Amino acid sequence: MSITEPSVSPAPAPAPGRVKSWRLLLANPLTVAAAVVLAVVVLAAILAPWIAPYGVNQIDVANALTPPSPAHWFGTDELGRDVFSRVLLAGSTSLTIAVTAVASALVLGLAVGVVAGYAGGWVDAALMRVVDVMFAFPVLLLALAIIAIFEPGMLTTIIAIGVVYTPIFARVARASTLSLRTSPFVQVSRTMGTPPASILVRHVLPNIGGPIVVQTSLSLAFAILSEAALSFLGLGIQPPAPSWGGMLFTAQGFLAQAWWMSVFPGAAIFVTALAFNLFGDGLRDGLDPRQRTIIEARQGQRRRERGLLTRRDTISREGQS
Amino acid sequence: MRIAPAQLLRFLGARLLSSAVVLLGVLIVVFALVHLVPGDPVRLALGTRYTPEAYDALRAASGLDRSLPEQFFSYIGHAVTGDLGVSFRNGQPVTTTLLQRLPATISLALVGLVVALLISVPAGVYSALHEGRVSDVIVRLTSQFGVSVPDFWLGLLLISIFSVTLGLLPASGYVAFADDPAGWLRQVTLPGLTVGLVAGAIMTRYIRAAVIDVASAGYIRTAVSKGLPRRVVVSRHIVRGALVPVLTIAGIQLATILGGVIVVEVVFAWPGLGRLVYDAVAARDYPLIQGAVLLVAVMFIVVNLIVDVLYAVVDPRIRAA
Numbered sequence: 345m346s347i348t349e350p351s352v353s354p355a356p357a358p359a360p361g362r363v364k365s366w367r368l369l370l371a372n373p374l375t376v377a378a379a380v381v382l383a384v385v386v387l388a389a390i391l392a393p394w395i396a397p398y399g400v401n402q403i404d405v406a407n408a409l410t411p412p413s414p415a416h417w418f419g420t421d422e423l424g425r426d427v428f429s430r431v432l433l434a435g436s437t438s439l440t441i442a443v444t445a446v447a448s449a450l451v452l453g454l455a456v457g458v459v460a461g462y463a464g465g466w467v468d469a470a471l472m473r474v475v476d477v478m479f480a481f482p483v484l485l486l487a488l489a490i491i492a493i494f495e496p497g498m499l500t501t502i503i504a505i506g507v508v509y510t511p512i513f514a515r516v517a518r519a520s521t522l523s524l525r526t527s528p529f530v531q532v533s534r535t536m537g538t539p540p541a542s543i544l545v546r547h548v549l550p551n552i553g554g555p556i557v558v559q560t561s562l563s564l565a566f567a568i569l570s571e572a573a574l575s576f577l578g579l580g581i582q583p584p585a586p587s588w589g590g591m592l593f594t595a596q597g598f599l600a601q602a603w604w605m606s607v608f609p610g611a612a613i614f615v616t617a618l619a620f621n622l623f624g625d626g627l628r629d630g631l632d633p634r635q636r637t638i639i640e641a642r643q644g645q646r647r648r649e650r651g652l653l654t655r656r657d658t659i660s661r662e663g664q665s
Numbered sequence: 666m667r668i669a670p671a672q673l674l675r676f677l678g679a680r681l682l683s684s685a686v687v688l689l690g691v692l693i694v695v696f697a698l699v700h701l702v703p704g705d706p707v708r709l710a711l712g713t714r715y716t717p718e719a720y721d722a723l724r725a726a727s728g729l730d731r732s733l734p735e736q737f738f739s740y741i742g743h744a745v746t747g748d749l750g751v752s753f754r755n756g757q758p759v760t761t762t763l764l765q766r767l768p769a770t771i772s773l774a775l776v777g778l779v780v781a782l783l784i785s786v787p788a789g790v791y792s793a794l795h796e797g798r799v800s801d802v803i804v805r806l807t808s809q810f811g812v813s814v815p816d817f818w819l820g821l822l823l824i825s826i827f828s829v830t831l832g833l834l835p836a837s838g839y840v841a842f843a844d845d846p847a848g849w850l851r852q853v854t855l856p857g858l859t860v861g862l863v864a865g866a867i868m869t870r871y872i873r874a875a876v877i878d879v880a881s882a883g884y885i886r887t888a889v890s891k892g893l894p895r896r897v898v899v900s901r902h903i904v905r906g907a908l909v910p911v912l913t914i915a916g917i918q919l920a921t922i923l924g925g926v927i928v929v930e931v932v933f934a935w936p937g938l939g940r941l942v943y944d945a946v947a948a949r950d951y952p953l954i955q956g957a958v959l960l961v962a963v964m965f966i967v968v969n970l971i972v973d974v975l976y977a978v979v980d981p982r983i984r985a986a
Contacts, residue, residue, distance in 0.1 A: 374806070476683075477690030480962045482924025485942065492946045492954050493701045569815050573928050576817050577943060592818060596932070599821065600829045610818035618813035625809070 368630040375626025381619040389436035398426035400433045400586050409602045419604035427604060430586040431612050437581055438588055441498060442567035445505035450560060453513025458544055461521025478511040484573060491579045501580045505570050509563050516559045520552035554631035561624030565617040572613045588613045676977050684970045691962045696740050699951040710753035710949045726751055727952060749956035754948050759956035769839055770937030773860060774922040776853050780861020781868050782915060789872025794899065796877055811866020820859040820932040827855060837934035856933040860926060864918050875910035879903050909979050916972035920965040
């Protein structure tokens with residue numbers, strides 16, 4: 345996103361220059377923290393089978409319900425299974441489901457939204473009514489209905505979450521496409537006789553990336569929460585396979601005896617969802633042109649206030665481009 | 666208030682029509698639900714209670730022995746008159762069962778909404794008026810926490826603290842308000858807090874955005890520049906201007922809560938619609954699932970319609986759009 349500044353000298357009173365997206369992201373400590381947490385979570389999920397100190401279903405009744413200790417960082421559950429190992433492995437399942445479901449929702453929703461937004465007319469009207477209908481069902485209820493049709497399990501959970509989040513992507517993609525359709529460069533391309541399919545792939549898709557990336561991060565947070573809720577209800581991942589939601593369901597029976605059984609799996613869901621949400625927010629600030637302008641204006645103002653917007657600053661910006 | 670009746674009527678007509686279209690779509694989806702089940706839903710529902718006589722009786726009672734179009738029109742015809750068929754499990758009319766469970770869910774949702782409003786209105790307005798300051802960042806971060814926390818985990822934590830450790834409030838159960846208002850209040854406190862804290866976090870974000878939006882409007886700048894004291898600008902202009910979006914958010918949130926309390930109802934053994942859906946999914950009681958999904962979706966559509974209409978009555982700009 346760099347804009348080449350004309351090297352006129354002396355530099356005129358500069359309009360607040362475009363700051364690179366990644367610089368905006370790095371400028372926000374919360375976004376950086378969220379990114380680091382996400383990296384750790386993803387890494388832990390990938391490496392889970394190797395770094396888990398115990399087998400997920402390694403039963404050790406003699407050591408059941410022992411509190412956190414050096415041997416068992418997160419304590420043990422009612423069957424003496426290591427809670428830390430189970431939280432790790434459950435994380436890998438949870439992330440797999442969330443990523444697969446959101447990726448499917450993204451592809452499907454993007455296709456529907458871009459076609460609807462670009463085609464307009466009755467195609468748009470028809471597709472958007474379908475999206476409206478899907479929006480009329482609360483997320484978890486729709487997911488439950490889908491699970492009631494098929495057998496509970498990993499694939500069903502992915503389908504349920506994927507279906508539920510498709511309309512959101514469709515709406516975001518349609519809104520962005522609508523505003524692009526009338527933009528001069530698309531109009532020009534159309535007058536030049538570029539076929540609609542190429543316009544969609546070459547011009548529209550690359551330019552609606554921002555809102556879609558933001559929506560993806562936020563949807564991943566909600567997908568993690570949805571999967572946990574479904575597994576908590578016993579309709580997602582089936583025991584004995586570990587899942588954060590399923591572990592919490594078991595923990596409900598041991599609230600008085602073993603706080604660690606409910607605290608750690610819940611904290612894992614919370615931290616992961618929070619990291620995706622904060623990262624999504626940071627992305628929005630970094631990618632949304634309106635937000636960018638506000639942030640840039642503020643940064644400019646702050647710099648002016650500090651009396652730093654001097655020749656040195658202008659030079660350094662020229663050096664960047 | 667000045668209302669152009671013709672314009673308002675036209676808006677109402679269009680809005681009603683689009684709601685009707687969505688409702689029809691919802692009916693189609695709900696009807697299709699039972700037909701998407703791989704295998705024979707009646708056979709599945711009967712499970713071990715299967716006998717050829719029971720099978721034929723249930724099939725005939727649920728109308729599944731007729732042709733598909735016949736079934737569809739009969740389903741819609743009956744649904745419109747409030748007849749949602751009979752439960753696969755106990756032969757009870759679905760409508761009766763739903764109506765029995767509705768008050769518990771509505772009372773929980775309303776308590777949740779009140780808690781959410783008590784948190785989100787002050788927090789959202791304060792945060793918006795202190796945009797960019799430390800207090801704003803704290804409010805935003807806290808609301809992010811609330812958005813990312815799994816509601817059932819929050820419920821478990823509240824039970825751990827207030828029921829198990831402190832012994833102050835009951836962990837589960839339900840008393841009807843009409844029977845024992847004080848007992849009802851004790852029972853509803855923890856589930857209501859759980860629902861309200863999560864909903865409040867979501868609403869805080871929207872209310873903050875709405876107030877910032879209003880505060881940056883031209884007429885606010887005019888009010889400030891003509892020398893009105895800040896207190897007057899905030900109370901007479903900003904808060905009043907933000908009232909409409911806040912009402913919209915509250916309405917939509919109420920609809921969301923009504924459809925989203927499933928897990929909280931399961932955690933607190935609250936005998937509402939959510940708990941009913943959960944049991945119905947486990948029992949593969951398709952007519953009951955269909956009825957509950959339909960009821961919640963209709964509530965969602967109706968609440969949205971009411972919100973939109975109120976919006977149009979209050980804000981003439983919407984009608985013109």
